[in-house]
Amino acid sequence: MQHPELKRWLQEADPTRLDALWRHADDVRRLHVGDAVHLRGLIELSNYCGRLCGYCGLRADNRDVPRYRMSHTEIVACARRAATLGFGTVVLQAGEDAALTREWVAELIRRIKTETNVAITLSLGERDTADLANWRAAGADRYLLRFETSDRSLFDRIHPPRNGQPSDRIARLHTLRELSYEVGSGVMIGIPGQSFDSLARDVKLFRDLNLDMIGVGPYIAHPATPLGRTNAPPAQPADEQVPNTAEMTCKVMALARIVCPAANIPSTTALATIGGADGQFLALQRGANVIMPNLTPRQYRLSYQIYPDKACFYDQSEENVSRLGTRLHNIGRQIGTGRGDSPNWQQRTTPSPSPAGRRCS
Numbered sequence: 528m529q530h531p532e533l534k535r536w537l538q539e540a541d542p543t544r545l546d547a548l549w550r551h552a553d554d555v556r557r558l559h560v561g562d563a564v565h566l567r568g569l570i571e572l573s574n575y576c577g578r579l580c581g582y583c584g585l586r587a588d589n590r591d592v593p594r595y596r597m598s599h600t601e602i603v604a605c606a607r608r609a610a611t612l613g614f615g616t617v618v619l620q621a622g623e624d625a626a627l628t629r630e631w632v633a634e635l636i637r638r639i640k641t642e643t644n645v646a647i648t649l650s651l652g653e654r655d656t657a658d659l660a661n662w663r664a665a666g667a668d669r670y671l672l673r674f675e676t677s678d679r680s681l682f683d684r685i686h687p688p689r690n691g692q693p694s695d696r697i698a699r700l701h702t703l704r705e706l707s708y709e710v711g712s713g714v715m716i717g718i719p720g721q722s723f724d725s726l727a728r729d730v731k732l733f734r735d736l737n738l739d740m741i742g743v744g745p746y747i748a749h750p751a752t753p754l755g756r757t758n759a760p761p762a763q764p765a766d767e768q769v770p771n772t773a774e775m776t777c778k779v780m781a782l783a784r785i786v787c788p789a790a791n792i793p794s795t796t797a798l799a800t801i802g803g804a805d806g807q808f809l810a811l812q813r814g815a816n817v818i819m820p821n822l823t824p825r826q827y828r829l830s831y832q833i834y835p836d837k838a839c840f841y842d843q844s845e846e847n848v849s850r851l852g853t854r855l856h857n858i859g860r861q862i863g864t865g866r867g868d869s870p871n872w873q874q875r876t877t878p879s880p881s882p883a884g885r886r887c888s
């Protein structure tokens with residue numbers, strides 16, 4: 528699918544045509560990644576952050592959020608809980624916290640790997656190559672780093688450099704790939720200043736990067752951030768601005784599935800926040816195949832405020848997981864077993880007689 532068609536879909540309003548898009552994405556999903564819905568236990572291990580991202584409530588200068596950092600023991604207990612609940616993966620996410628040193632994280636990875644057999648996904652922001660290589664060697668399996676938008680000037684506006692170092696998330700993604708991580712990225716949808724043209728280019732970049740995991744969610748304004756409290760006039764005509772709606776998010780998920788058929792695609796928490804549990808479920812029928820239940824201990828969870836009123840369905844209780852299993856069963860799906868590695872990663876790392884046929888289409 529090329530740029531004009533991607534953009535047309537993003538601007539499509541006709542419900543009958545959109546139904547065809549949802550059906551196509553669902554067919555591609557079934558064919559390439561099957562009916563299993565993999566569960567990832569999300570552990571938000573620290574909300575300290577040295578950055579000043581214009582969109583994120585964890586930005587360094589937000590004094591209204593109580594800061595916390597979990598101990599190794601607390602994090603390992605959450606990972607054990609994930610294993611007990613039958614989740615094949617934990618996602619360790621945090622702000623860019625200088626106290627999460629190379630050795631601290633490596634030791635944590637080794638402890639989780641010794642005590643459980645869950646796969647480990649890291650989402651710790653922009654870290655240098657030596658850190659990433661060290662954590663891979665310690666046993667980390669996957670890394671998530673959203674490029675947020677492929678529009679360089681918009682990115683620079685919302686994501687100021689740290690310590691004078693301009694960020695190049697695309698270069699980081701290439702490094703992660705060279706280090707043989709399963710590589711995940713994605714964008715926010717409806718960032719003020721984001722146009723349909725630039726969002727169509729984002730989807731094209733998913734394909735060009737041949738991503739193993741793609742996470743997209745609506746941008747949600749946080750009042751303690753420059754982007755969230757801005758009263759400035761929009762940077763572009765209103766009809767060019769991408770809305771931050773559940774439907775627009777589903778369109779991007781569906782297109783992501785079509786351009787990267789074998790990627791793992793979560794139905795994200797941000798989507799659940801604006802679309803409710805029903806919206807989160809709908810996305811599973813429009814291309815998504817992963818859910819990330821939150822395993823952060825309750826006393827910390829409220830403080831991990833990247834945006835306000837973060838939804839949290841299906842968290843740590845057996846009852847919730849079994850409720851989720853029943854709901855999935857009702858739509859012809861089931862909870863995945865095992866690690867749930869990305870089929871795209873498996874294909875690109877397993878030698879094949881015809882590699883050309885195995886890329887994202």
Ligand code: SAH
Pocket residue numbers: 582583584620621622623650651652653671672673675714715744745746747748749797833834
């Ligand atoms: N520090 C890590 C993890 C950040 S939180 C990193 O920068 O990669 C993970 C994702 O949450 C971000 O990549 C961003 O896409 C999303 N996010 C942050 N603030 C948001 C907001 N206000 N609305 C919606 N999504 C947001």
